[in-house]
Amino acid sequence: TGHIGPILEMVRKLETSGYAYASGGDVYFDVSQDEDYGKLSGQRVEELNAGARIEPGELKTDPADFALWKAAKEGEPAWESPYGKGRPGWHIECSAMSLELLGENFDIHGGARELMFPHHENEIAQSESYLGPGSTFAKTWWHCGELRVDGAKMSKSLNNFISVGDALQMASKNVWRLLFLQTHPRSPLDYTLNKMEQAKSSWNRINTALKDAEVAEVSEASTAFQAQFDAALGDDLNTPEALAAIFDAVSNFNRNGDAGLAFAARTALETLGFAFETSEIGDTLTPKLLELLIETRNEARERRDFKTSDVIRDKLAALGVILEDGVDGTRWKIES
Structure with a gap:
């Protein structure tokens, strides 16, 4: 609600530039005007239109077009605009706030896989049309798997979500981080109490072994570990493989006491955002x-x-x- 001004400015420019049209208090983005539409998801406009229809009450001219601004309906929040009282469309909110706060061509735009189409596709279309030819809305798009609880998607409607405050009462941030990173970020993550207990046990083992690790000379084992760790992260951010390398390093350190290996493993964990006791206290x-x-x-x-x-x-x-x-x-x- 604090960004209605930038949203309306974006809608106005898209309309005056020929990328959008007003219809009965609504404003729609005209996907036929964007030659690159579908470049993120691989969706083609002609395929989208096959069998598609315009729902009753919608005032757009093509089924693939999407709303930038919707006329007010009874019971909904609404703001004054050049098109009458109304509210922003779903996609335009994210574009306007991102561009205002981060600027053009920011580094990473993330989200769940199910948002790739239509949400993120529409964000790109409206943002780059607004910015002009040759522009880039975001450099990199990263889509993660959904979070599940005991096999069911975590959602407010199912009341099976865990708040951040409750989560940190259940376990430390290091345990949660370990639990999350043991699943590839692009894959669905299924939270269970058993997995939480396993993560607690694993973190205690890691912390006990590496909490006192200090700067040490590079060893043959530490060099090999670093190469394995770097290769895992370089392979589409394969965090399960990176953690597997760390677990192996901890086991080897416990057997042979290689201080260089311990320091390399601790540094790798800190690279992933883990904090050991002294820095965790605050x-x-x-x-x-x-x-x-x-x-x-x-x-x-x-x-x-x-x-x-x-x-x-x-x-x-x-x-x-x-x-x-x-x-x-x-x-x-x-x-x-």
């Missing part, structure tokens, strides 16, 4: 406060005040901070 004060609590707990244990020491341990555990007592003292870690 500030420099928190570790100091935790050390202070551990010191207080140790003092309580020395004077045999086990009730206080247990309370500190249990309350930290409830917050996701696990204390591990050993011969070298007490260490803490963030539970994923």
Whole structure:
């Protein structure tokens, strides 16, 4: 609603340039005026028109044309325009906001596979017609698979969605990232509680192995790993293959202690957006406060005040901070 002005400016220019026409309070994009229409999805206008018909109440002249502006209907939100009161069409909203906020020829436009046609196809048609010959709306288009929950598509209507807030109560962002990236981005991702538990276990294994990895000399194993990781991402962003290389690297490090391999694997994970304990906490004060609590707990244990020491341990555990007592003292870690 904050972009009605730019939307109407875009509709007006498309109409005055001959790419759109007004009809009874509606404005439609004329796909016959766009020679490149269908270049994203491979759809051909003549195929779209085969067997197509104009629905009752629609005022367009060709079944393939799509609405840029729709006349007001009772009960719908509406805004004043040169065509009378109405509202934007579905596709024009995205084009106008993208161009205003990102500008022409921005890097990546993403979305679900089912949006490739007609939504993204129509975005390209109206945007590049608006910008003029030789223009590019977006450099790269990336279409991902749908998100499912126990086999059913996640949707508001089915009430089977998980909010971001609820998701982060269930598991850390690292676990969610691992869960998502184990499926190729172009493929449907089916969320189940069992997969979540597997991702938690996998991340704990990775984090335990690599959380203390530091800069080390390049080794033969780290060089081979880096080549495998880079090749996976270069193959249509094949994140499952990239993670498989990381899992193999973690297993090899646990066997042979190759510090160069550990650092390469940790760096690869950070490239994918994962954060380890020190950066996951979010500030420099928190570790100091935790050390202070551990010191207080140790003092309580020395004077045999086990009730206080247990309370500190249990309350930290409830917050996701696990204390591990050993011969070298007490260490803490963030539970994923």
